[in-house]
Amino acid sequence: MSSSSHRCAVLIAAAFALAAPAASAQVIDYDTFQQMFGEPVTAAATGKPQRVSQAPVDISIVTHDDILNSGLDNIPDILRFVAGLDVRSYGQGDAAVGIRGLNSALNPNVLVLLDGRQVYSDDYGLTIWSAIPVALSEIQQIEVIKGPNAALYGFNAVSGVINIVTRNPLLVRQDSLVVEAGTQNQALGEAVATVGRPGAWGVRLTATGFDAQQFRSTSPMPDGRVQNGHLALDGRFKLSDRIELDLSGSLGTLRMPYEVDVSNPSRYLNQINSVRGILQADLRRSGLWRLDAYRNEQRTNLDVLGTTFHWRQATNVMALSDLLALGKNHTLRPSLEYRDVSISSLATFEGRLGYRVASGSLMWNWHISPNLSLTNALRIDSLALYRDRPLSDVFDKIAPFRNRDITVPSFNSGLVASLSANDIVRLGAARATRLPSLIDFGLAAEIPQGPITTLRTDVSGDSMVEPTTLDSLDLGYDHRIPAIDGALHASVFANFIHDLIGSPLSSGSLRAEADGYVLQTRNFGSTSNYGTEVTIGGQIAPNLHGKLGYAFNILDNGNGDGADHDAIALNPRQTPQHVVIGGLDYHHGRWSTGFDLRWQSSYEDRTLNAVTGGVISRQIENYVTANLHAAVSIGPHFNLSGIVEQLNASHIIETGGSRAVERRALLSARLSL
DSSP states (O other), rough: OOHHHHHHHHHHHHHHHHHHHHHSSSSOHHHHHHHSSSSEOOOOOOOOOSEESSSSEEEEHHHHHHHHHHOOOHHHHHHSSSTTEEEEEETEEEEEEETBBBBOOOOOTTEEETEEOOOTTTTTTTTTTGSSSOOOOGGGEEEESSSSOHHOOOOTTTSEEEEEEETTTTTTOOOOEEEEETTTEEEEEEEEEEETTTTTEEEEEEEEEEEEEEEOSSSSSSSOOOEEEEEEEEEEEEEEETEEEEEEEEEEEEEEEEEETTTTEEEEEEEEEEEEEEEEEOOOOOOOOEEEEEEEEEEEEETTTTTTEEEEEEEEEEOOOOOEEEEEEEEEEEEEEEEEEEEEEEESSSSSEEEEEEEEEEEEEEEEEEEEEEEEEEEEEEEEEEEESSOHHHHHHHOOOEEEEEEEEEEEEEEEESSSSSSSEEEEEEEEEOOOHHHHHHEEEESSSSSSSSSSEEEOTTTTTTOOEEEEEEEEEEEEGGHHHHTEEEEEEEEEEEOOOTTTTSSSSSEEEEEEEEEEOEOOOEEEEEEEEEEEEEEEEETTEEEEEEEEEEEEEEOOOOOHHHHSOOGGGSSOSSEEEEEEEEEEEEEEEEEEEEEEEEEEEEOOOOTTOOOOEEEEOOOOEEEEEEEESSSSEEEEEEETTTTTEEEESSSSSSBEEEEEEHHHHHHHO
């Protein structure tokens, strides 16, 4: 058999593997498929594996090699150089990541997952990136779904989803040690060890630790240190040819000076653990069944405005799904899910507050022809909000709590047409819902000395606040460029957002009462945003790879209610309209070096006025971030690398917070066995 015929046979075999979801969804060999097709493979869009260019939604993939070659040591800094993402740092370990312009200090609009398990926190409606229990060296890929995908993932997958996929210990034997030191008295360590028999069972143990001086602050609060660490265990077992069991768990802690909501400085202590079990069974004609159950628990202490808030959050999820092929052209994925999320604190929430959600969804993928496919997904979420004890008289007068039921639908629809071997067009429409956070629903806290006078300030949620809904339209185009082994990607989108939410400290809703003041959750009007993204990348010369991207985004107030609408976190001037990213990577023998650049136009951020208690704006001027990194391999198992982040400036103001982002210089050593 000739080499070309052999390659054709391999590709055909791989295509059949991808087309048979029951067989391939149990263990996806990402590395092999990426080598065969020249692009990453993902199951993030539909629940079944497919080439990323053929997914019915706009997805960007950051691969394992991309992560290692970047020289960076945290996920937000890596995402900063993905077109269409807005990343702003409030300090070491403290960042907000937005997709397609919808960003704010907490940003509840992006659902973040680790191997499909939610790490987005429902209490405050945010993601604490430095608390995610994962080492960069064990990440297979980071999947960035741009645009709503609530029909597959549920509430809060509004502007997009970021799914961090770790390497499968059934397929990958990884034993590695990473140590890092740098400016800001920074020290980092990662250790990953795997035991098992490939294809039969594998157990991976991961330990990480990080310690660094926080960026200097202009506020009176001491700068302090950022410290975090975690232990994680991931075991995957082939019980038979058609049954797989996954068991995983993690323990972690995080301590840091932190700026929540509208950049009001605070101290933050978070202890978080998780446990999870997944049972998958290929029942042939009845499809690939998957039972997924997990529990996240975290204990939070937050010192803010001179008051300590503390609570325990518990998230319990159980989901049952079936991935079923009907003939060669139809794939169905029905799913049921039950979720119970609660926070408990006598001092901060006056008891236990939470909601239970029952959900049902159906995804249908139809290959209309070899070059045309349609994917539709519909989901119904029914939520019951509850509190186990009445509020005090003070808060009962402010916002009487009511048990409440909310039922909302969500959908995704995507049409993908292959115009040629190198050209693909994608058309999508979707609706998603963002829940108010549990703090939005039912915070009941008293600050004895308010920000204006010595009178008491009551900070209150509102159980009757409405969820935010987002309707989206998206048109994308992908063109492969074989001459440079690269690709061009372009997309345009429009989002229409209704019932914006301002959380208690960011709503601008400060009013005087007889014996003090009240800060309270509230809804605002509607808004919309429009934009486009264009990226191109490929091999410019032997051993030299380059990329260039541009994103344009504009946010419109719509029928928001005037000045109040302008006070909350999401407003037209808080979105940079123009962003340009670029990068060059050169590899030669044992050496590699690279340069990454990001420029964004000016925008406004929000911060709390400590004198009046109101929300004020701060102009953030346009800025450039330029990173330079280099690495050398010393033998087959040892690697040295270094990076200077923000080479062009010693300090950059990225937010309305009290900290400017400082230049960092880091040196890392990696031992891989």
